[in-house]
Amino acid sequence: xxxxxxxxxxxxxxxxxxxxxxxxxxxxxxxxxxxxxxxxxxxxxxxxxxxxxxxxxxxxxxxxxxxxxxxxxxxxxxxxxxxxxxxxxxxxxxxxxxxxxxxxxxxxxxxxxxxxxxxxxxxxxxxxxxxxxxxxxxxxxxxxxxxxxxxxxxxxxxxxxxxxxxxxxxxxxxxxxxxxxxxxxxxxxxxxxxxxxxxxxxxxxxxxxxxxxxxxxxxxxxxxxxxxxxxxxxxxxxxxxxxxxxxxxxxxxxxxxxxxxxxxxxxxxxxxxxxxxxxxxxxxxxxxxxxxxxxxxxxxxxxxxxxxxxxxxxxxxxxxxxxxxxxxxxxxxxxxxxxxxxxxxxxxxxxxxxxxxxx
Amino acid sequence: xxxxxxxxxxxxxxxxxxxxxxxxxxxxxxxxxxxxxxxxxxxxxxxxxxxxxxxxxxxxxxxxxxxxxxxxxxxxxxxxxxxxxxxxxxxxxxxxxxxxxxxxxxxxxxxxxxxxxxxxxxxxxxxxxxxxxxxxxxxxxxxxxxxxxxxxxxxxxxxxxxxxxxxxxxxxxxxxxxxxxxxxxxxxxxxxxxxxxxxxxxxxxxxxxxxxxxxxxxxxxxxxxxxxxxxxxxxxxxxxxxxxxxxxxxxxxxxxxxxxxxxxxxxxxxxxxxxxxxxxxxxxxxxxxxxxxxxxxxxxxxxxxxxxxxxxxxxxxxxxxxxxxxxxxxxxxxxxxxxxxxxxxxxxxxxxxxxxxxx
Numbered sequence: 001x002x003x004x005x006x007x008x009x010x011x012x013x014x015x016x017x018x019x020x021x022x023x024x025x026x027x028x029x030x031x032x033x034x035x036x037x038x039x040x041x042x043x044x045x046x047x048x049x050x051x052x053x054x055x056x057x058x059x060x061x062x063x064x065x066x067x068x069x070x071x072x073x074x075x076x077x078x079x080x081x082x083x084x085x086x087x088x089x090x091x092x093x094x095x096x097x098x099x100x101x102x103x104x105x106x107x108x109x110x111x112x113x114x115x116x117x118x119x120x121x122x123x124x125x126x127x128x129x130x131x132x133x134x135x136x137x138x139x140x141x142x143x144x145x146x147x148x149x150x151x152x153x154x155x156x157x158x159x160x161x162x163x164x165x166x167x168x169x170x171x172x173x174x175x176x177x178x179x180x181x182x183x184x185x186x187x188x189x190x191x192x193x194x195x196x197x198x199x200x201x202x203x204x205x206x207x208x209x210x211x212x213x214x215x216x217x218x219x220x221x222x223x224x225x226x227x228x229x230x231x232x233x234x235x236x237x238x239x240x241x242x243x244x245x246x247x248x249x250x251x252x253x254x255x256x257x258x259x260x261x262x263x264x265x266x267x268x269x270x271x272x273x274x275x276x277x278x279x280x281x282x283x284x285x286x287x288x289x290x291x292x293x294x295x296x297x298x299x300x301x302x303x304x305x306x307x308x309x310x311x312x313x314x315x316x317x318x319x320x321x322x323x324x325x326x327x328x329x330x331x332x333x334x335x336x337x338x339x340x341x342x343x344x345x346x347x348x349x350x351x352x353x354x355x356x357x358x359x
Numbered sequence: 360x361x362x363x364x365x366x367x368x369x370x371x372x373x374x375x376x377x378x379x380x381x382x383x384x385x386x387x388x389x390x391x392x393x394x395x396x397x398x399x400x401x402x403x404x405x406x407x408x409x410x411x412x413x414x415x416x417x418x419x420x421x422x423x424x425x426x427x428x429x430x431x432x433x434x435x436x437x438x439x440x441x442x443x444x445x446x447x448x449x450x451x452x453x454x455x456x457x458x459x460x461x462x463x464x465x466x467x468x469x470x471x472x473x474x475x476x477x478x479x480x481x482x483x484x485x486x487x488x489x490x491x492x493x494x495x496x497x498x499x500x501x502x503x504x505x506x507x508x509x510x511x512x513x514x515x516x517x518x519x520x521x522x523x524x525x526x527x528x529x530x531x532x533x534x535x536x537x538x539x540x541x542x543x544x545x546x547x548x549x550x551x552x553x554x555x556x557x558x559x560x561x562x563x564x565x566x567x568x569x570x571x572x573x574x575x576x577x578x579x580x581x582x583x584x585x586x587x588x589x590x591x592x593x594x595x596x597x598x599x600x601x602x603x604x605x606x607x608x609x610x611x612x613x614x615x616x617x618x619x620x621x622x623x624x625x626x627x628x629x630x631x632x633x634x635x636x637x638x639x640x641x642x643x644x645x646x647x648x649x650x651x652x653x654x655x656x657x658x659x660x661x662x663x664x665x666x667x668x669x670x671x672x673x674x675x676x677x678x679x680x681x682x683x684x685x686x687x688x689x690x691x692x693x694x695x696x697x698x699x700x701x702x703x704x705x706x707x708x709x710x711x712x713x714x715x716x717x718x
Contacts, residue, residue: 029385033699329655
């Protein structure tokens with residue numbers, strides 16, 4: 001049995017070797033943990049800062065056994081981890097956090113919205129379909145225009161398309177690959193916000209201040225935090241976070257994307273059972289950032305404080321944006337974070353900067 | 360030829376795999392660099408967070424060739440790197456920073472004090488000896504009591520002893536191993552201070568606020584920073600730092616230990632051509648800490664800001680002190696840093712905490 005809280009010197013297993021994994025690994029190292037990364041790509045960003053790197057498919061049985069042999073707890077940097085891999089780790093006696101329930105809900109947009117509504121958390125109207133014909137009925141039911149999304153996979157605007165008329169639904173369904181979909185009513189929002197929250201093994205709960213997020217082409221470009229927000233709005237966001245985390249018996253950090261409507265109410269757009277791009281501002285805006293907070297939570301440590309110590313504008317460096325590293329490094333009030341990716345493909349997240357300002 | 364400033368994605372070589380190397384490696388990773396560590400001990404703290412670990416003696420020719428083949432620049436975490444290793448790296452066409460001159464001065468207490476005095480920086484009175492007879496004369500010349508130290512090696516109070524009378528000098532000389540020594544007059548100081556400073560490849564110069572340091576049994580226990588200090592004292596410390604760094608044509612971060620005398624003047628106790636234990640407070644007290652600053656300097660990047668954003672009490676966790684990790688982790692205003700060392704030998708530096716307070 002794993003002893004909680006997990007003592008320093010233990011090894012934390014990590015599924016996924018990208019930038020979120022890299023920043024989790026750095027945070028774990030600061031607290032005296034070793035990290036073992038399982039990732040299919042060789043030379044991955046997180047593997048280069050980890051004590052152990054296992055290069056294999058996520059569902060490779062030998063790789064999972066090797067990870068289970070080293071790790072006292074396993075976490076992940078992305079929600080599309082194969083459920084079978086998590087089951088296998090659990091069968092091998094390793095705790096996976098956040099748990100299988102959170103993953104199942106986050107991996108399926110229908111399960112996610114159903115869970116949210118069942119726990120008193122509002123979302124846009126939606127309907128599911130698993131055939132071209134059913135898609136037309138779903139669009140008619142919700143009322144066009146709608147956003148049609150595959151129930152599984154897809155991120156940063158991929159795996160989704162707008163449907164202007166119910167008659168276009170079958171074609172859209174086929175264009176998305178003839179796989180189960182969900183159709184969502186558009187949200188008439190005034191702002192996109194997010195709340196990064198955490199729940200510990202003891203049920204301890206913590207939320208960071210809200211971030212205001214700006215996207216372009218479906219990809220996050222900038223977050224401003226703490227977002228200007230009334231006490232009523234903050235209380236509403238905290239209540240949503242608490243209901244989701246306790247409803248999932250969650251352990252770890254979660255990113256919750258929110259739509260703020262004209263009337264001041266909040267809808268949940270989606271949840272990410274992991275550290276989140278809109279929480280990168282905490283690295284330089286809070287004494288304990290989302291990465292350390294996640295490690296604390298999954299290790300059974302007490303959660304850290306979440307108040308902001310300064311204001312932050314987080315800007316993602318996509319593709320060639322990262323070529324400006326020297327300019328950013330020369331700005332006294334800017335902290336630069338680069339992910340060590342070899343290839344700056346267009347739109348690829350290469351790094352980010354946090355520009356600091358007094359609160 | 361190495362292109363300066365060194366672009367992210369380059370590999371930084373590191374001689375030494377202890378806690379300073381580990382914290383340097385974490386800082387380098389944040390800026391998008393890879394790190395290659397050369398260290399004789401397997402499973403060293405820094406090696407476990409580095410992309411490449413070479414386990415070999417520091418002067419192993421094959422290991423140095425391997426390091427040189429990977430690294431665009433090489434630095435070190437401790438000043439007792441064999442000079443021959445640095446020469447070999449330079450012969451292989453790799454830049455080593457800080458350079459050979461700084462190492463030579465820092466490795467020999469006689470060369471160090473001679474250099475300091477020659478550059479207008481005050482030290483205690485001293486004399487050198489390389490025989491038991493000469494030791495007696497040296498003690499008589501400086502005037503007992505004196506502190507006798509080996510010219511080379513020794514740290515944290517090792518390799519030194521008090522000599523109360525000139526007649527005891529030969530015995531002390533033999534007890535220290537019959538090696539060249541320096542004898543130093545005691546400093547009648549009111550406080551031990553240190554200044555962490557940096558010089559870039561372009562000659563850019565930056566100093567952090569002073570730290571006030573408290574030792575026990577020759578080992579640093581606590582640092583308080585920024586230390587209370589008059590503008591006159593600060594200006595004096597900055598002048599000392601500037602003279603030392605420019606006198607050595609230095610590149611990197613340096614820790615300078617100072618004695619504050621009753622009359623408000625400062626003597627330099629010793630210099631460390633590397634990141635320094637009394638600078639750990641900058642990790643949570645400054646936007647850019649000494650580790651990132653060192654990486655910036657050796658990579659030819661612009662230096663970062665050095666103003667304190669909060670006050671810090673840094674406490675070293677020695678040996679079993681680190682068993683209190685859970686208590687420290689639960690303190691909201693305390694940041695915990697653990698080094699991942701396997702074996703908590705008495706007095707061994709296992710980690711530190713930074714306790715934050717408003718400025």
